Amino acid sequence: MNISRNISKFVTPEIIFGTGALSQVGESAARLGAYKVFLVSDPGVVKAGWVDKALPYLERQGLSYHVWTGVSPNPKDHEVEEGVNEYLSSGCDAVVAIGGGSAIDAGKAVAILATNGGSIQDYEGIDRVTRPLPPMVVVPSTAGSGSEVSQFSIIVDTRRKVKMTIISKSLVPDIAITDPLLLATVDQRLTANTGLDALTHAIEAYVSVAATWLTDVHALSAMRLVASYLPASVASQTNEQAKVAMAMASLEAGLAFSNAILGAVHAMTHQLGGLLDMPHGEANAILLPYVMEFNRIAAMDKYIEIARALGAPVEGLSRREASLQAVEAVRRLAADIGVSEHLSRLGLKEEFIPQLSQNAVKDACLITNPRDATAEDIEAIFRKAL
Amino acid sequence: MLDTKRMLIERLTGIHSSKKNYYFDLKKKIEETAKRNTQLEILNQMAKSVNIDMSLEEMLESVTQKLRTVISFDQLSLSVIEDGRVALRASVPAERGKRLPQGQLSSGSVLHRVAESRQPLVWERRGREGAGEEDERLKAEGIATAAFLPLLAKNRVVGVLYLGSRDHAYSQPDLMFLGQMADHLAVFLENARLYREVLRSKVEWEETFAAVTDLIYVIDPGYRVVRVNQAVPEFFGLPVDQVVGRRCFEALHGRDQRCDPCPAAGALASGRTSFQQLRTPTGRILDVFSYPLFNEQRQLYGAIQYAKDVTQIVHSIKFVALGEMAAGVAHELNSPLTAIIGDAQLLLRDLSPDDPRYELIADIKNCGHRSRRIIQNLLAFSRQEEYSFGATDLNEVVERALALVGYQIEKSNVVLEKLLAPGLPRISADGQRLEQVLINLLLNAKDAVEEQEGQRRITIRTRAMKEREAEVSVADTGHGIKPEHLPHIFNPFFTTKKAGKGTGLGLSVSLGIVETHGGRILVESEPGRGSTFTVILPVDRKTAEGADEPAPREGRRAQRGEST
Numbered sequence: 017m018n019i020s021r022n023i024s025k026f027v028t029p030e031i032i033f034g035t036g037a038l039s040q041v042g043e044s045a046a047r048l049g050a051y052k053v054f055l056v057s058d059p060g061v062v063k064a065g066w067v068d069k070a071l072p073y074l075e076r077q078g079l080s081y082h083v084w085t086g087v088s089p090n091p092k093d094h095e096v097e098e099g100v101n102e103y104l105s106s107g108c109d110a111v112v113a114i115g116g117g118s119a120i121d122a123g124k125a126v127a128i129l130a131t132n133g134g135s136i137q138d139y140e141g142i143d144r145v146t147r148p149l150p151p152m153v154v155v156p157s158t159a160g161s162g163s164e165v166s167q168f169s170i171i172v173d174t175r176r177k178v179k180m181t182i183i184s185k186s187l188v189p190d191i192a193i194t195d196p197l198l199l200a201t202v203d204q205r206l207t208a209n210t211g212l213d214a215l216t217h218a219i220e221a222y223v224s225v226a227a228t229w230l231t232d233v234h235a236l237s238a239m240r241l242v243a244s245y246l247p248a249s250v251a252s253q254t255n256e257q258a259k260v261a262m263a264m265a266s267l268e269a270g271l272a273f274s275n276a277i278l279g280a281v282h283a284m285t286h287q288l289g290g291l292l293d294m295p296h297g298e299a300n301a302i303l304l305p306y307v308m309e310f311n312r313i314a315a316m317d318k319y320i321e322i323a324r325a326l327g328a329p330v331e332g333l334s335r336r337e338a339s340l341q342a343v344e345a346v347r348r349l350a351a352d353i354g355v356s357e358h359l360s361r362l363g364l365k366e367e368f369i370p371q372l373s374q375n376a377v378k379d380a381c382l383i384t385n386p387r388d389a390t391a392e393d394i395e396a397i398f399r400k401a402l
Numbered sequence: 403m404l405d406t407k408r409m410l411i412e413r414l415t416g417i418h419s420s421k422k423n424y425y426f427d428l429k430k431k432i433e434e435t436a437k438r439n440t441q442l443e444i445l446n447q448m449a450k451s452v453n454i455d456m457s458l459e460e461m462l463e464s465v466t467q468k469l470r471t472v473i474s475f476d477q478l479s480l481s482v483i484e485d486g487r488v489a490l491r492a493s494v495p496a497e498r499g500k501r502l503p504q505g506q507l508s509s510g511s512v513l514h515r516v517a518e519s520r521q522p523l524v525w526e527r528r529g530r531e532g533a534g535e536e537d538e539r540l541k542a543e544g545i546a547t548a549a550f551l552p553l554l555a556k557n558r559v560v561g562v563l564y565l566g567s568r569d570h571a572y573s574q575p576d577l578m579f580l581g582q583m584a585d586h587l588a589v590f591l592e593n594a595r596l597y598r599e600v601l602r603s604k605v606e607w608e609e610t611f612a613a614v615t616d617l618i619y620v621i622d623p624g625y626r627v628v629r630v631n632q633a634v635p636e637f638f639g640l641p642v643d644q645v646v647g648r649r650c651f652e653a654l655h656g657r658d659q660r661c662d663p664c665p666a667a668g669a670l671a672s673g674r675t676s677f678q679q680l681r682t683p684t685g686r687i688l689d690v691f692s693y694p695l696f697n698e699q700r701q702l703y704g705a706i707q708y709a710k711d712v713t714q715i716v717h718s719i720k721f722v723a724l725g726e727m728a729a730g731v732a733h734e735l736n737s738p739l740t741a742i743i744g745d746a747q748l749l750l751r752d753l754s755p756d757d758p759r760y761e762l763i764a765d766i767k768n769c770g771h772r773s774r775r776i777i778q779n780l781l782a783f784s785r786q787e788e789y790s791f792g793a794t795d796l797n798e799v800v801e802r803a804l805a806l807v808g809y810q811i812e813k814s815n816v817v818l819e820k821l822l823a824p825g826l827p828r829i830s831a832d833g834q835r836l837e838q839v840l841i842n843l844l845l846n847a848k849d850a851v852e853e854q855e856g857q858r859r860i861t862i863r864t865r866a867m868k869e870r871e872a873e874v875s876v877a878d879t880g881h882g883i884k885p886e887h888l889p890h891i892f893n894p895f896f897t898t899k900k901a902g903k904g905t906g907l908g909l910s911v912s913l914g915i916v917e918t919h920g921g922r923i924l925v926e927s928e929p930g931r932g933s934t935f936t937v938i939l940p941v942d943r944k945t946a947e948g949a950d951e952p953a954p955r956e957g958r959r960a961q962r963g964e965s966t
């Protein structure tokens with residue numbers, strides 16, 4: 017239990033959880049005072065039929081809506097701009113986001129601009145939002161991003177080719193609806209990647225210098241759930257128990273990292289996503305063990321707890337051995353579900369590394385990383401993971 | 403380093419931040435709305451006071467209190483700019499106004515800059531934008547932010563509104579509101595200017611109207627007089643309140659029915675300008691033009707009557723015609739009259755007065771003289787005949803006149819008294835003409851006493867006056883002159899005598915002759931008791947005329963007015 021900081025804060029939305037919870041989307045929006053909903057989604061989710069499924073729930077509450085699906089993975093600044101124009105011109109007064117981390121982040125960004133104006137670049141960094149956002153209801157369609165409960169939104173600045181991290185309490189959605197059924201339509205690879213993203217969230221939050229007893233509880237619980245159910249979830253699209261468990265894991269990991277923030281993995285993958293449009297979950301999955309190796313000496317006891325949570329044998333081992341088990345456990349899990357070990361497979365080239373490392377040390381996520389990391393340290397990690 | 407890291411972490415985990423609250427936002431919105439409402443109220447109040455008759459100062463005073471609730475200011479002033487000059491119209495606090503420059507607009511002043519650019523200017527103590535000559539004063543007064551807003555009327559800057567605050571910075575919405583306020587003030591100033599202009603031209607017209615010596619009056623369709631110029635009451639000798647409000651034919655023409663013809667009737671009926679010549683009860687001749695008046699709906703609501711006194715003109719036309727005729731007739735009648743008078747005298751010389759024919763022939767001779775007098779009067783009237791001035795003894799002139807008409811007078815049972823002052827100074831005069839004057843006066847006197855009962859007396863008297871003047875008076879015990887006739891007796895053709903007896907030329911011609919001598923005629927008359935006509939002549943005509951130019955006019959007024 018973390019007792020080093022005696023004043024802490026834990027922020028969370030209202031959470032509706034359960035199989036079929038999607039049915040609550042209309043009522044939730046109506047309760048928040050919506051008349052016309054701006055429904056943000058991505059083409060994949062539409063194809064899976066979830067938007068069509070959600071609309072009657074809105075209609076039943078007498079809500080009108082405007083559907084916007086102009087979001088790509090790693091949402092871009094210009095997409096957000098188009099989104100807010102549609103929001104304003106169609107006269108919407110609330111945001112409902114159904115989708116993966118990208119759709120939810122885009123929905124949050126549109127919400128910022130809808131009431132605060134300006135361009136999304138104006139809000140990069142911590143606490144730049146000045147006016148309340150429209151009511152937000154968020155339904156995640158993948159188990160991993162944690163965006164449904166977090167105070168983060170990550171948007172690509174296409175001119176600078178970097179991911180901007182926008183952090184504000186106002187970005188915490190009003191209501192998060194987690195329906196494990198939505199996870200059933202996700203394919204194997206995406207299930208694996210998002211699952212490891214959730215695991216990354218849990219581990220980074222757990223070892224974060226800003227971790228609190230409340231975030232620890234959720235982080236450890238998320239780790240246990242991932243270790244127990246991710247392989248099964250990857251293995252079968254219809255394993256309901258595994259889907260429910262992964263939904264829980266994602267949610268809890270989200271609660272943990274939203275409040276304890278992240279670490280070097282995310283500082284680095286934000287750069288990969290910005291420069292190479294690399295899939296976030298997969299990049300995390302590859303980098304996580306290398307960063308863990310680097311960070312280990314900063315939080316050995318916590319690493320032992322991680323190893324325990326992931327089900328690795330630690331009894332009878334030295335502190336060092338035991339803490340190394342945490343890294344090994346992550347490697348084994350990744351191997352089990354078929355995640356590659358090298359970033360070059362995802363398009364990283366040697367020559368990008370110095371620039372990426374320079375940018376990574378400026379990323380907000382690095383602040384809470386347990387071990388101080390210079391650009392050279394980051395470069396070394398990138399090279400190992402290449 | 404450690405501290406910055408701790409601080410960053412604190413910010414990241416957000417111990418000191420919360421989700422933005424709508425209640426908070428709403429409260430701010432409501433405050434803004436309330437403020438905006440007050441602003442609108444102020445603008446409204448300003449707009450309204452344009453209509454009710456309020457001065458700029460009063461208007462500003464009435465809104466200052468409210469203004470403080472919506473915008474913070476420590477100083478406020480309103481300067482009006484006209485023809486490159488500044489005039490301060492209001493200042494809060496008032497005593498600050500005394501320190502502000504007025505008069506010629508200095509080209510280095512901030513007001514000049516705002517007037518030139520027609521753009522609002524915001525000055526900040528720490529800002530880059532200077533306020534020119536005002537910079538020092540603003541700093542000295544501790545002003546942090548100052549806003550100068552141009553008052554634009556028809557794209558022209560007519561003034562500048564200034565607000566200054568020691569602790570407040572004006573926001574964009576503040577400036578927008580101040581801009582609206584400036585617009586209202588500009589309208590206010592512009593209206594006041596237009597009103598002054600209208601008033602000035604109205605006064606101009608009224609003065610013109612009053613100054614016109616012709617008669618101008620406005621009547622409504624019921625012939626009631628609505629307005630008159632000064633000439634109207636003067637001409638008719640009536641106070642204004644006896645004209646305005648009464649019907650024109652009653653008030654001005656003394657009738658109980660519309661005049662016939664009536665110029666206004668034509669204009670009111672046809673809606674077109676009409677003209678008539680009218681004769682007043684006192685015998686004046688007026689050319690009356692009537693112009694119909696229309697309102698915006700093209701409805702007739704009255705007529706302007708413009709009347710010109712043309713009596714003189716009409717008469718002078720008559721005189722010219724008469725003169726030409728008289729000259730011809732006189733010439734033609736002169737020889738037969740000479741023969742008639744001469745022959746009658748010859749016959750009389752041979753007859754004794756006891757002869758029954760004597761009377762008849764004397765009558766022929768007298769009538770001849772009478773005819774000649776009439777012809778002479780006509781000639782005198784119609785022509786500027788050459789005068790021949792010479793040193794003249796007034797007593798001699800009297801003797802000659804009496805020689806001609808004395809017998810006639812005495813014959814009709816009148817006592818003729820002759821009181822001639824000895825040693826009268828000789829005067830410069832045309833003896834023949836003065837003789838004509840005296841004959842006219844003596845014959846008028848004779849006519850006046852003729853029908854009187856009791857004593858009939860005519861006294862002719864000469865006197866020297868103050869060395870410089872000589873006078874001759876003719877007094878009678880006749881019927882006198884009615885006061886209403888008195889102003890007219892010197893007018894040509896004015897006569898109260900029956901046709902064939904008087905032409906109305908005698909006094910008119912006489913006055914003309916006396917005035918040519920630089921003299922005047924005084925009249926005293928008492929109805930039923932008698933009249934006295936006094937001719938006053940300067941001893942030396944030249945000095946009298948040259949030394950004192952307006953004397954004859956005054957004299958003329960005196961002679962008309964005096965009666966007892």
Ligand SMILES: Nc1ncnc2c1ncn2[C@@H]1O[C@H](COP(=O)(O)OP(=O)(O)OP(=O)(O)O)[C@@H](O)[C@H]1O
Nearest residue numbers: 846847850882891897898899904905906907908909
């Ligand atoms: N001595 C007088 N007493 C009373 N009325 C007089 C006297 N002298 C003049 N008048 C009045 O003034 C009028 C004008 O006199 P004026 O000598 O000009 O004309 P007239 O005697 O009527 O005619 P005319 O002299 O041309 O034959 C007279 O008609 C008369 O009414």
Ligand SMILES: [Fe+2]
Nearest residue numbers: 161213217282
């Ligand atoms: Fe993530």
Ligand SMILES: [Mg+2]
Nearest residue numbers: 842846908909
């Ligand atoms: Mg006469």
